[in-house]
Amino acid sequence: MQNGCHTRQVLCFSLYFCIGIVMCESLHYSVPEEKKTGSLVANVLKDLKVDVKELSARRAQLVSEGTKPYFQLDPHSGNVILQDRIDREALCGQKDPCFLLSELVLESPVQVHRMEVEIEDVNDNPPQFSEKEFLFEIPEQTSMNTRFPLESAKDADRGENAVRNYTLSPNDHFRLDVQSHTDGSKYAELILEKQLDCEANARLFLILTAVDGGTPKRTGTANIIIDVLDNNDNAPQFHQSLYKVKLMENSQPNTLVTKVEATDRDLGPNAEITYSFNQVSDTVLGAFKVNKYSGDISVAGVIDYEEEHNYAINIKAMDGGGLSAYCKVIVEVEDRNDNAPEVTLTSLTSPLPEDSPSDTVVALFRVTDRDSGDNGRTACTTETNLPFVLKSSGNNYYQLVTQQPLDRERSSEYNITIRATDQGSPRLSSARTINVQISDVNDNAPVFEKSPYVMLLRENNIPGLLIGVVHADDLDTERNAKVVYSLLPGKVSDQPVSTYISINSETGNLYAIRSLDYEQIKDFLVTVRAVDRGSPPLSSEVKVRVVIVDENDNAPFILYPLQNGTSPSNDLVPRGAEAGYLVTKVVAVDRDSGQNSWLSYELLKATEPGLFSVGAQNGEVKTMRLITQRDTFRQKLIIGVRDNGHPLQSASATLSILLVDGFSDPYMKMVDIPKDEVVKEEDRSLTMYLVICLAAISFIFLVSIIVFIAIKIHKRRKFMESSALNFPVGPNFQENGGDAGAGSLSRAYNYEVCLAGGSLSSEFKFLRPLFPVFSVEPAQNQGNSRISSASQGVPDHQIESHVTNQVRIINSI
Numbered sequence: 001m002q003n004g005c006h007t008r009q010v011l012c013f014s015l016y017f018c019i020g021i022v023m024c025e026s027l028h029y030s031v032p033e034e035k036k037t038g039s040l041v042a043n044v045l046k047d048l049k050v051d052v053k054e055l056s057a058r059r060a061q062l063v064s065e066g067t068k069p070y071f072q073l074d075p076h077s078g079n080v081i082l083q084d085r086i087d088r089e090a091l092c093g094q095k096d097p098c099f100l101l102s103e104l105v106l107e108s109p110v111q112v113h114r115m116e117v118e119i120e121d122v123n124d125n126p127p128q129f130s131e132k133e134f135l136f137e138i139p140e141q142t143s144m145n146t147r148f149p150l151e152s153a154k155d156a157d158r159g160e161n162a163v164r165n166y167t168l169s170p171n172d173h174f175r176l177d178v179q180s181h182t183d184g185s186k187y188a189e190l191i192l193e194k195q196l197d198c199e200a201n202a203r204l205f206l207i208l209t210a211v212d213g214g215t216p217k218r219t220g221t222a223n224i225i226i227d228v229l230d231n232n233d234n235a236p237q238f239h240q241s242l243y244k245v246k247l248m249e250n251s252q253p254n255t256l257v258t259k260v261e262a263t264d265r266d267l268g269p270n271a272e273i274t275y276s277f278n279q280v281s282d283t284v285l286g287a288f289k290v291n292k293y294s295g296d297i298s299v300a301g302v303i304d305y306e307e308e309h310n311y312a313i314n315i316k317a318m319d320g321g322g323l324s325a326y327c328k329v330i331v332e333v334e335d336r337n338d339n340a341p342e343v344t345l346t347s348l349t350s351p352l353p354e355d356s357p358s359d360t361v362v363a364l365f366r367v368t369d370r371d372s373g374d375n376g377r378t379a380c381t382t383e384t385n386l387p388f389v390l391k392s393s394g395n396n397y398y399q400l401v402t403q404q405p406l407d408r409e410r411s412s413e414y415n416i417t418i419r420a421t422d423q424g425s426p427r428l429s430s431a432r433t434i435n436v437q438i439s440d441v442n443d444n445a446p447v448f449e450k451s452p453y454v455m456l457l458r459e460n461n462i463p464g465l466l467i468g469v470v471h472a473d474d475l476d477t478e479r480n481a482k483v484v485y486s487l488l489p490g491k492v493s494d495q496p497v498s499t500y501i502s503i504n505s506e507t508g509n510l511y512a513i514r515s516l517d518y519e520q521i522k523d524f525l526v527t528v529r530a531v532d533r534g535s536p537p538l539s540s541e542v543k544v545r546v547v548i549v550d551e552n553d554n555a556p557f558i559l560y561p562l563q564n565g566t567s568p569s570n571d572l573v574p575r576g577a578e579a580g581y582l583v584t585k586v587v588a589v590d591r592d593s594g595q596n597s598w599l600s601y602e603l604l605k606a607t608e609p610g611l612f613s614v615g616a617q618n619g620e621v622k623t624m625r626l627i628t629q630r631d632t633f634r635q636k637l638i639i640g641v642r643d644n645g646h647p648l649q650s651a652s653a654t655l656s657i658l659l660v661d662g663f664s665d666p667y668m669k670m671v672d673i674p675k676d677e678v679v680k681e682e683d684r685s686l687t688m689y690l691v692i693c694l695a696a697i698s699f700i701f702l703v704s705i706i707v708f709i710a711i712k713i714h715k716r717r718k719f720m721e722s723s724a725l726n727f728p729v730g731p732n733f734q735e736n737g738g739d740a741g742a743g744s745l746s747r748a749y750n751y752e753v754c755l756a757g758g759s760l761s762s763e764f765k766f767l768r769p770l771f772p773v774f775s776v777e778p779a780q781n782q783g784n785s786r787i788s789s790a791s792q793g794v795p796d797h798q799i800e801s802h803v804t805n806q807v808r809i810i811n812s813i
């Protein structure tokens with residue numbers, strides 16, 4: 001530099017010489033910027049070739065050109081001193097080189113020296129970027145080696161002190177490429193060396209440093225921010241590919257089942273996920289719904305375990321860029337005991353015959369429960385008080401079998417309630433009632449309402465008259481209870497029973513076939529059989545006793561006195577007879593019985609009213625007063641006899657009575673003596689003897705009877721009384737021990753009757769054992785009288801003759 005300056009001084013010299021004398025050689029110095037005030041810049045003595053004395057003598061002075069004087073000359077030493085701090089950048093900017101010009105003027109002679117002071121650059125400015133940070137947005141898919149030019153840094157310094165290099169903070173993705181412009185200034189470019197990944201690092205922070213070439217180096221930095229722009233390069237991803245959840249059946253709609261969640265590593269819309277069903281069945285669609293945004297799967301319909309045990313739901317998650325992912329949700333439905341057991345009847349035997357043996361299967365049924373596990377485990381019961389019992393035959397099948405004999409007549413149907421209960425909680429049960437009809441078997445015979453039947457039938461009935469009804473009930477039903485009646489063959493009075501009576505087989509009505517006569521038959525017995533129509537038929541029989549009821553169809557018949565005789569007999573009464581003298585006795589009988597045969601007598605007409613009276617009960621004709629001479633010899637009485645029936649029947653007897661003074665005289669006069677009187681006298685005496693004999697025998701006979709009766713009477717009294725009940729006992733019997741029919745019997749008979757308890761029937765009973773030979777059925781004894789039946793021991797003709805004889809006796813007397 002010293003040398004260069006010298007060269008320029010020489011040049012300057014020559015220039016000055018050329019133009020005049022004034023201009024002299026120029027001075028050239030340099031000084032670094034930023035030096036302290038008072039620093040020595042140069043000493044001019046040598047260059048001016050003057051000494052210090054001369055310099056001060058010549059009044060040397062330094063004149064700055066235009067600018068503010070930075071330098072000062074010390075005339076005593078010749079030193080140029082820095083008067084102010086110099087900033088090259090302020091003084092010259094980017095101008096290079098940078099000079100400060102001034103003139104050094106000497107007087108005597110005037111000499112002007114030009115002085116150039118070059119300001120040397122000092123690295124006092126760091127490189128500087130225009131911004132503190134630079135923002136780049138780079139898509140993550142940008143290809144490798146892409147260049148991104150960076151802004152250059154500025155450095156106020158020049159030359160080597162300007163920006164010489166750039167560096168980048170260490171990073172994975174970028175490197176820096178430093179290039180030079182043609183003017184030598186440097187610039188840098190970012191080169192992508194490694195794929196950007198938004199998901200890994202969405203924003204990169206780099207520090208760019210500009211370095212200058214000064215000593216020491218100064219640096220400037222700027223931040224480079226790189227935002228990695230997202231590409232939808234990531235599909236959503238479910239946290240689980242399979243979700244397994246349990247869900248109670250019958251869950252209410254909107255119950256949350258589960259939540260599926262997928263994430264997307266992308267950003268922004270690329271990470272916005274929506275959820276939806278993917279190819280799911282209609283059952284799933286009906287039962288569930290998915291929230292599009294939250295991924296909540298909830299119940300939408302009916303969840304029925306019995307319909308579907310589990311559901312497989314495919315869920316699709318899709319991000320905003322159209323990428324999707326799938327997962328599966330398995331929903332297992334948990335059973336609840338929401339189904340009661342069901343009883344299904346498979347077969348039913350109804351009606352069931354009542355004679356079904358034990359263990360007959362009545363019903364077969366199945367119990368099912370649509371629930372599972374305990375909820376579907378069932379038990380089956382039925383009432384215990386039935387003749388049926390349940391038997392399990394496995395596989396939820398049950399049999400209802402008979403365990404006791406059945407009886408339709410006791411219970412014709414059963415309502416059997418079968419109750420099935422499951423084991424769930426709460427327990428559910430259901431009941432089914434089956435109706436079992438018991439069908440009839442013919443196990444009951446018809447039963448008659450009464451046994452025996454007694455039916456009353458009035459005699460003289462019209463044929464075909466309804467007598468009565470028999471009725472038999474059969475506990476069975478239908479044909480088995482249909483009863484048919486019939487008469488059992490038999491005989492009534494030696495004739496088939498069917499000629500007497502018939503029966504309506506349907507109704508049991510009994511009809512009389514013929515008109516019946518009490519006097520002929522008093523009762524008869526028939527047997528009716530009732531048969532049902534079952535198979536085999538059952539039957540029962542009953543005895544029907546038809547009692548013929550007497551009607552007053554017979555008028556009293558007068559036995560004595562004989563009424564049809566040509567010459568009615570005359571009764572003789574001595575005129576001297578006292579009042580109450582028994583003249584005779586009217587004897588009448590009535591073939592009817594009971595009241596119809598109770599006869600009463602009355603005096604209808606008399607020649608001499610008031611002379612005779614008739615015993616109303618016994619028909620005894622007695623005198624009422626003494627007979628006077630005025631009373632006519634021949635008296636005629638008409639005596640009426642009537643029975644007590646309804647309507648009453650009557651008969652009358654005419655009695656002629658002769659009032660005589662003695663027995664023989666008037667009688668002889670009045671009665672026509674037959675011509676063969678001698679023969680008659682003999683007959684009479686013979687008769688007399690016979691009568692005496694007969695009376696004697698009778699007397700002995702009667703005495704023995706009385707004794708016998710007296711012995712027996714005590715033993716037999718009870719029997720007699722009960723027998724006596726069979727016959728009505730009227731006051732007549734009480735009074736005189738017999739009806740009018742007994743009138744003509746001897747007094748002895750009357751007494752016996754009294755002793756016998758006043759009943760005719762009892763009289764028969766006494767007499768019967770004595771004369772077993774004559775036990776003839778009274779009813780069959782045609783034309784007999786009350787007397788004949790009353791005195792069974794004596795044949796009819798004998799009684800008649802006895803009566804006749806008695807009459808004769810009276811007559812003969």
Ligand SMILES: *[C@@H]1O[C@H](CO)[C@@H](O)[C@H](O)[C@H]1NC(C)=O
Nearest residue numbers: 164165166167168178211213
């Ligand atoms: C710039 O700086 C880098 C890193 O410090 C260095 O490797 C390189 O050599 C420098 N370049 C120059 C021209 O000095």
Ligand SMILES: *[C@@H]1O[C@H](CO)[C@@H](O)[C@H](O)[C@H]1NC(C)=O
Nearest residue numbers: 411412413414415416433435
């Ligand atoms: C059975 O049920 C039927 C119909 O409910 C009813 O008519 C009948 O009386 C019942 N029988 C018995 C024995 O309870």
Ligand SMILES: *[C@@H]1O[C@H](CO)[C@@H](O)[C@H](O)[C@H]1NC(C)=O
Nearest residue numbers: 558559562563564565566567
């Ligand atoms: C009178 O009647 C009785 C009985 O009825 C009979 O036996 C008798 O022969 C009859 N006598 C005359 C003469 O008709």
